[in-house]
Amino acid sequence: DTAVSQTPKYLVTQMGNDKSIKCEQNLGHDTMYWYKQDSKKFLKIMFSYNNKELIINETVPNRFSPKSPDKAHLNLHINSLELGDSAVYFCASSPWPEEGTDTQYFGPGTRLTVL
């Protein structure tokens, strides 16, 4: 069974469109994250949710909004897509601060291309 899953794996869309990426984890973790990885491979935390409460909100444009219907899901909605949004987006979950470790379990990633 996949621990952290994301859909879609690839997303190609036009500038100005609105799109969503879904993420689900079956690990029972309390904390989930969204990361953006650009072409230079920098991993940037965009959001994290702990028990459905936003606990980190990095300086991302408000066109990006996380939505968590329950503890196992953290979806990412993006409005008015721009060329600079093209990147790979990773969802991750973590047992932090439980279990004495800080392991992040990453989903396979969603490669977003904005044309």
Added chain:
Amino acid sequence: GQSLEQPSEVTAVEGAIVQINCTYQTSGFYGLSWYQQHDGGAPTFLSYNALDGLEETGRFSSFLSRSDSYGYLLLQELQMKDSASYFCAVRVGSNYQLIWGAGTKLIIKP
């Protein structure tokens, strides 16, 4: 501010040993993690150090010195499949912020 530094690229020979360093300037340090990422793949967890010392997992070891704000990942008996990017990440601050390094690309030559 909080910062993390690691080399952008390291080259080594198959079968050799390589060390990837990570230095940090932070307040309220909780622990340091290492991740491996192959091209086109997702980051995968390698190790976590919260206390000083060496943690060993097979061919990989990770070391932390909290007093020196320094850690490293040691890879032994390098194999071609170890060619990847390696990221260090630290948990810091009163709000338990997670900060990532820019990654080290490990190139292994036969």
